[in-house]
Amino acid sequence: MLRISKLTDYATLLLTHMARAPQQVYSARGLAEQAALPLPVAAKLLKLLAREGLLVSQRGAAGGYVLARAPQRISMAQILAAVEGPLAVTECALGRGVCEMEKGCATRPHWQLIGHALQVALEAVSLADMVAPKAAPVRLQRLER
Amino acid sequence: MLRISKLTDYATLLLTHMARAPQQVYSARGLAEQAALPLPVAAKLLKLLAREGLLVSQRGAAGGYVLARAPQRISMAQILAAVEGPLAVTECALGRGVCEMEKGCATRPHWQLIGHALQVALEAVSLADMVAPKAAPVRLQRLER
DNA sequence: GTTAAATAGGACTGTACAGGTTCTATATAG
């Protein structure tokens, strides 16, 4: 569990295809074919990614989508945030007052810590890393007290 | 997003209560009250946690639940796995043949890496850490290439 | 100017699963 949504997975797929030749303009139709996704799904995602600033869109004939930045500067954290909204492992991580047990809850700061570790892990992996043949160099370390 | 389920959150709540006085026997009813959870929910979770080996149960009158191990030896990863099943950020992380795009998918190993980072983060935080006043000492590090 | 090709944005739908309840069976202390 702790699974990302399928849509996020698809979005990553689309973006990695584009990352192989950045600056090129891709149509929704073409990308859907390459990624083997239904056109409506790909189109919906591309629109979303454009709205969220990860892609730049060009309307009209011969239009399409281009990566808004170099693949190195697009992190998995950004992709996930674009598709699924802000990262929040627990409800209380979203803000005050969401959870009614807030006052007596000693576990909250620790959840936040786990959430933070996850955030860092996601930020450390870029789109460029995702197309690289070798695994991205991220490692977790446990500090002794 | 990437949220844990409410049930996992509740389970953590119950377990942290128990961790404050390990070796003590807790009834489902008492724990439900302390944690301010509906009795059916608490009961269901406690049964599950017992089945998964995190708790030891004692049936009959004056029965109840005890932590199966010291709080230091119960990790958040174990709690999450008990309630939600094996950690899998993407579908393909569960095993071969689940995802039909498997052959041409270059992103898979990188997802696995992210999943692994998450796993380590969750393993590094114990139940004992969750009741401690200070945040647990976990840190992520990015290695240079 | 018209047409074709593309994105923008929203509405709509089905369905799988989390979240929660209830019931019956079984064990055990007193």
Next chain:
DNA sequence: CTATATAGAACCTGTACAGTCCTATTTAAC
């Protein structure tokens, strides 16, 4: 024997994810 526990399964229900479709709007090309 009875009261008090847990064990386990079946069941219901709301909601959010996944996916489709329809109607603008923009722009290149002829």
